[in-house]
Amino acid sequence: MGYEHELIIPNEGFPFKLFRFEGKDGHYVREKHWHRSIEIFAVFEGTLTFFINEEKYPLKPGEFILLNSNEIHSVVSPLPNHTIVLQIPMNVFRNYYAQDGMILFTHSPRRQDQKIMELMESMYRDIQIKETGYEWKVQSDFFMLIYLLVTKYRKQEILPEEIRHYRKLNRLSMITGYIRDNYTKDLSLETVAEIFGYSPSYLSRMFQKYARTNYKTFLQDVRVEYGFQELANTDHTIGEIAMNHGFPNQKAFTREFRKKYGILPSEYRKRQKSAMD
Structure with a gap:
């Protein structure tokens, strides 16, 4: 794929x-x-x-x-x-x-x-x-x-080939949906693999093949994106936001935020406030 x-x-x-x-x-x-x-x-x-x-x-x-x-x-x-x-x-x-x-x-x-x-x-x-x-x-x-x-x-009749195609990608979709709903928890690769009945190595290969990324990067991206929403919509401190979204500390959140968005969280907040003045 x-x-x-x-x-x-x-x-x-x-x-x-x-x-x-x-x-x-x-x-x-x-x-x-x-x-x-x-x-x-x-x-x-x-x-x-x-x-x-x-x-x-x-x-x-x-x-x-x-x-x-x-x-x-x-x-x-x-x-x-x-x-x-x-x-x-x-x-x-x-x-x-x-x-x-x-x-x-x-x-x-x-x-x-x-x-x-x-x-x-x-x-x-x-x-x-x-x-x-x-x-x-x-x-x-x-x-x-x-x-x-x-x-x-809505289509009332679904063809057999449509069902087969859906099944191919549905497995990983269910897993990523679970990650989205539980991303603040300690979601190790081993934990998620066990929940869905896979070995850690098989789940790792599944992410590489279908999502074109590794499991850890995918999980961090989810956490950063939710953190970005809180940064944009609240006055919570960056440290609070980091802890709210599964990061061990502010430094870890800042590193992943900059990697994804190309800007520090503090700088983003300054620009946001300047735009509102």
Whole structure:
């Protein structure tokens, strides 16, 4: 396989991750990768080109692409664009799973496409403005979007080849999901391997092959990303943040933060405060 696995961490306080596409400035290519979450790319300005299991899907303004869990995809963004991305963890759909914990959605256009676009635009705008009670409005729009997905876009019949493909990547997705939910604990490779019935060496090879990284680096990346959220959204000290997210001390958190984001946590906080003044 050799494709990169992406771990989805929701926005703080919400059961999803919503953000502006990082390739908004153009000259951007995201190589083949996969994740357990459902993902929607909604294009409002400019164009994007998706490749899903080698099939090409060009998008223009007013169109979106709906990506299934464990679906290998890449995206090409040669020109500037305004695209909003919504990533929805699979457990949101647990009451609608088919066999093997699967749920699949169609890529084909539907009459409800415009409503999906409107809901995503509204959610993104409200999260940016943060007016009083915005959380309830965003949640309301999100649940309406989920209703449309499960009633209008869900595939009722899943083909045998789709099941086989899903099983290949589902094992590691379940493990990375467990890590995401328990990352503050002492999660050694040996501990996680035992929980899922693998030998440590087999689990290590699984990460190298499917996630293209080693277990320790993956775990540290999860901890740093959650730490980044707390750094950006609270006034907690850097030492407190380090301890809240599984690091032994502030020095260890600072080292991993700089490695991932190219800046010290203290410097990031200074820039954030300057931007608000």
